[in-house]
Amino acid sequence: MTTRKKQPKDIDGKEKTNGSGKTETSTSQEQLMANKDEELLSYIERLKRLQAEFENYKKRMQRDITTISEHVSDQSIADFLPLFDNLRRAFDSLDENNATQAFVDGIKGVFGQFDQLLKQKGVAPIMAVGKLFDPAKHEALLSIESKEERNTIIEEFERGYSRNDRVLRPSKVKVSKGIIPPEEEES
Amino acid sequence: MREKIIGIDLGTTNSCVAVLEGGAPEVITNTEGERTTPSVIAFTDNNERLVGRLAKRQAITNPKRTIRSIKRQMGTDHLVKIEQDGKVEQYTPEQLSAMILQKLVKDAENHLGGKIKKAVITVPAYFNDSQRQATKDAGKIAGLEVMRIINEPTAASLAYGLEKNKEQTILVYDLGGGTFDVSILEIGDGVFEVIATDGDTHLGGDDFDQRIIDWLVGEFRKDSGIDLREDASAMQRLKDAAEAAKMELSTRKETTIHLPYITADASGPKHLEKKLTRARFEHMIDDMLQRTSSTVEATMREAKKSAEDIDQVVLVGGSTRIPKVQEIISSRIPGKINREINPDEVVAQGAAIQGGVLAGEVDEIVLLDVTPLTLAIETLGGVATPLIERNTTIPTEKAKTFTTAEDNQPSVEIHVLQGERKMAADNKSLGKFQLVGLPSTPRGVPQVEVTFNIDTDGILHVTAKDKATGKSSSITIKESSHLDDSEIDRMRREAETHAEEDDKKAKDVEARNQADQLVYSVEKSLSELGEKVSPEERGKIEDQLRSVRDKLSQDASADELRQAMEELSKQAEQLAEQAYKQTAAESPETPSDQEQETDREENDGDYVDAEYEEEK
DSSP states (O other): OOGGGOOOHHHHHHHGGGSSOHHHHHHHHHHHHHHHHHHHHHHHHHHHHHHHHHHHHHHHHHHHHHHHHHHHHHHHHHHHHHHHHHHHHHHHHHHHHOOHHHHHHHHHHHHHHHHHHHHHTTEEEOOOTTSBOOTTTEEEEEEEEOSSOTTBEEEEEEOOEEETTEEEEOEEEEEEEEOOOGGGOOO | OOOOEEEEEOOSSEEEEEEEETTEEEEOOOTTSOSSEEOEEEEOTTSOEEESHHHHHTGGGOGGGEEEOGGGGTTSOOOEEEEETTEEEEEOHHHHHHHHHHHHHHHHHHHHTSOOOEEEEEEOTTOOHHHHHHHHHHHHHTTOEEEEEEEHHHHHHHHTTGGGSSSEEEEEEEEOSSOEEEEEEEEETTEEEEEEEEEETTOSHHHHHHHHHHHHHHHHHHHHOOOGGGOHHHHHHHHHHHHHHHHHTTTOSEEEEEEEEEEEETTEEEEEEEEEEHHHHHHHTHHHHHHHHHHHHHHHHHHTOOGGGOOEEEEESGGGGSHHHHHHHHHHSTTOEEOOSOTTTHHHHHHHHHHHHHTTOSSTTTOOOBOSSOEEEEETTTEEEEEEOTTOBSSEEEEEEEEESSTTOOOEEEEEEESSOSBGGGSEEEEEEEEOOOOOOOTTOOOEEEEEEEOTTOOEEEEEEETTTOOEEEEEESGGGOOOHHHHHHHHHHHHHTHHHHHHHHHHHHHHHHHHHHHHHHHHHHHHHGGGSOHHHHHHHHHHHHHHHHHHHTTOOHHHHHHHHHHHHHHHHHHHHHHHHHHHHHOTTSOOHHHHHHHSTTOOSOOOOSSEEEOO
């Protein structure tokens, strides 16, 4: 390395007066600088290695995250398969004997199973009708004049769901504008 | 720690923020958990200010105080009047844009855990000075020091690292939610120059969704006589379904739109179920795609560039995921499309890179290389066992421990390979060397640690060391990372096309190696146990041993081998248990084969080698 051969001239000059012997100081200074250079180079090398290691760590984490989220997906899909099986059973039995009441009962059963599964997973419906509209939980599809107080939800088009206070899907709702006096009517 | 400079894509419909982390741009997720934020602002009844997804959700209840697409007004005198508590407040486009910026900055601060003061913001290439100044002022109002305003197409090119190449001409095709832009840039010495730009400020993915909605409404009317347009709830469901169908048609040729109970009339509930093929969808939006195509032509004419003059095409905006869009571009400018980076995020990523450069984060130390191809050694059965996977950032060091495959094997050969294929013979040989003087031991006992070390200059040092004797041997390979791009491409492509057969070959070898290992260990146990095994049991095991050996010599398929092995290993398990008890009692320092495998850390389970066997 060329840097190692650099002569530490400036410092050498200043240090001379304090030193016991000129040549000795100069050599030891030279040695010191050479050591420092070497140290510096080793730090740079370490920095580069650390940086590369960090990059590789990030790549690995990315891979791990993908794998984990795949597994999580797999698991939650697997939990829903029994419902699908039961729906299939319901339709198979309908083809065989056309027993409508039994079919409806079966579907009710599957619905109950579905409901239970969602509860187990901590899924809860978001309250809407009669509540004040909150864009954190609701999405407004319509806004109409009504006797209800302004911003009150008067109809739910599609139910929303949350899980552990996180919104899975907002409720899609109709919101009241209140009663608007004719002169203030929005154009 | 250097001060972070974030990159912001302040878009007409959506915005995105990214930051350079460890030399690579990373998109920041907002508090709603999304990677892009709708550019929508709202003032609510109780004087709350909403930005993003929440503002969008309440837009219908509050149309007069919800502002969209404010970007279209940047640089104009337009004032947005907002009535609040009986008073009318006026907001400039800069102030409103600042509110979007503040939301993005706050999300970035939450993510990074610190105050953000500086940013790079992107603008369309066609923005004039006053529009650029307005964007800068918006940043200032948001409390940001805008380090630079850069063009969106420039940012996209930066994200692809195109400035690193020599002089080039780049065409950026940006088809977003509601706007379409084409720009042609020239790069030389890291300087970007926009030589032509054109577009349509009202064309994008939302228009494509609308075409699907119109079609669905028409079809449903034909079938049932009901006009869904009067039903807000049904229309919302149609809109969601249309967007989902459009997205699905980017990866599939056909999709079915199921909307049960979409509406009802006197006769009962009505369901909507329609098949939409990709071809039909393409036909629906064809006129719009042709418009983008003629804009591309016009821009090229203006720039005085032919298709041959364009070196790279960069795709920006979610709608460029539509296969037909890509098809139209590549039919005009073949083989030059860059589309690896998420087109919704590529502009923000480029802005983050620019931010990193300005922060001094991108310098020699940070710009590290990666190994273009996997580096491996040849192991038992001619398999290439990787030590350093491709795309690993260098400098790096990886070590793995291997062992011998034969009893009393005096040496091992280390054959260094490069490439993505599973079998050694299909990869490029970089060099070979021997580690000699291994002590006489049964196979599987020696531990040879092979270390691959790629230094900053891309030079590969391979060392093999016998852990018992400390003897080592090494080789230095200079050209490991100096392949030209076409060779790298060729090797990767080959690996892809041969993936299946390679996999089968590797599996066959693995089965053979496992069978061989099993035979060996059972034989060893048998001889160690001697008379402790009853003649009857011994006879049974020997019969099964013979069957596996026969299959090995007949080159039986992996499945056949596995079947034979299964029977043998059942017996072997019992035997091994006995052997373990025996050896544990007699000589605790000599672990059985089984133990060796499980004892060591990072055991990848496949113990196979040419002359030695992988254990670690």
